[in-house]
Amino acid sequence: MTTALTKIDKQYPVLYDPSGLSAVRENLGDETFDTFDLDRVKVPSGGSLVWELVDEEPSKTLEGIWIYHRLVRGYWAQSLGDGGGGNPPDCMSRDSLVGVANEVAVKLGAGGDCTTCGFAQFGSAEKGSGQACKKMRQVFFLREGNLLPTLLVVPPSSLKAAKQYLYRLANRAVPYWSVVTRLKLERTKNNDGIEFGRIVFERAGDLAPDVIERIRQYRAQIEPQLHQVSVDPGATEEAPF
Numbered sequence: 001m002t003t004a005l006t007k008i009d010k011q012y013p014v015l016y017d018p019s020g021l022s023a024v025r026e027n028l029g030d031e032t033f034d035t036f037d038l039d040r041v042k043v044p045s046g047g048s049l050v051w052e053l054v055d056e057e058p059s060k061t062l063e064g065i066w067i068y069h070r071l072v073r074g075y076w077a078q079s080l081g082d083g084g085g086g087n088p089p090d091c092m093s094r095d096s097l098v099g100v101a102n103e104v105a106v107k108l109g110a111g112g113d114c115t116t117c118g119f120a121q122f123g124s125a126e127k128g129s130g131q132a133c134k135k136m137r138q139v140f141f142l143r144e145g146n147l148l149p150t151l152l153v154v155p156p157s158s159l160k161a162a163k164q165y166l167y168r169l170a171n172r173a174v175p176y177w178s179v180v181t182r183l184k185l186e187r188t189k190n191n192d193g194i195e196f197g198r199i200v201f202e203r204a205g206d207l208a209p210d211v212i213e214r215i216r217q218y219r220a221q222i223e224p225q226l227h228q229v230s231v232d233p234g235a236t237e238e239a240p241f
Contacts, residue, residue, distance in 0.1 A: 011144045012065065015214040038140075038229070039150045043158065047195030049185040062183040063204055064141030065215060066176045067149050068223050071096035074231035075119050075133035077104050091119070092231045096135055128191065130156060137162050140226050141181070142218070149222070151229065152183070157190075158199035165201035177219060178212045180205040 039054045041062065050058045073096045074089035091101035091110040101111030110133070114120050119133040126132070134156055140149035154162050169176055182204035185197040207215065 012142060012211075013145065014142070014147045015211060015218060038148060039146075041150055041152050043155055043185070043197050043199060045196070047187045047197055049187060049197055051183075051185070060184065062141070062143075062152075063180055064143040064150065065179075065207070066139060066181045067142050067215070067219055068140045068226050069137055069176070070094065070227075071135065071137050072231050073099060073114055073120065073133050073135050075099070075101075075105060075110050077108060077110075089231050091133065094227070094231075099133070135159065136231070138229065138231075149226070154199060157188075157196060161199055161201055165203075169203070174203075174206075175212075177215050178207050179203050180207065 041051055041053055044050065044052055050060055051062045052058055053062075073091075073093040075091040076087070077090045078087075090105035090108075091099045093099040093114050097114050099111045099114050099117060105111060108119075110117060110119055114133070117133065118124060120131055120135070122131055123129050124132040136156065137154040137159060139152045139154055139162070141152060142149050165181075166176055169179070180203075182202040184200040184202065186200050187195055188198050189195050
């Protein structure tokens with residue numbers, strides 16, 4: 001059973017110190033966030049069950065307030081193994097519905113309606129039964145002591161678990177940003193017997209009404225910039241299928 005959190009002002013100071021977010025806005029000016037501007041965390045490879053965090057000790061759990069999320073897509077004409085990793089996708093969709101392709105991807109037939117694009121169909125990947133154009137969920141977590149969210153890209157193998165978690169909250173009329181979410185990893189295998197980590201989403205605690213209102217204000221100020229973040233190629237460095 002979840003319980004209301006206490007001492008939230010110490011855990012998430014930006015919610016109680018408006019000057020913190022004001023300083024962020026002043027320092028950034030008209031600039032928007034890019035993928036590599038925010039601290040990032042990704043699902044580890046090789047079936048590891050430990051999160052690797054920037055400037056922190058590895059941890060088996062990751063907790064925070066889920067501020068904002070969206071489904072995105074990314075297609076790389078050159079596979080990660082052949083040098084595509086670390087580069088922007090050749091075709092990208094910030095809503096998983098309409099893809100914007102560069103000249104290389106357009107020649108291959110990418111771009112436009114994602115629902116009918118051949119690269120978004122299962123079985124289109126070079127290996128296995130997955131999609132050549134990866135569907136992912138960008139999740140922005142506000143973690144303890146931070147002014148800005150941490151970016152987690154949920155890979156294809158954990159999309160179902162994320163969706164089920166959101167549905168469980170919705171079934172109880174609970175906004176995802178009104179609770180603290182805990183992330184853990186469970187080890188599983190793909191069809192070729194390769195082990196990888198899959199995310200487990202848990203509701204770790206409920207926020208008090210006054211905190212929820214502060215989160216609402218924080219989200220209103222920061223969402224427009226988060227919406228500009230591009231697709232992160234690092235999320236595809238696992239082999240889930």
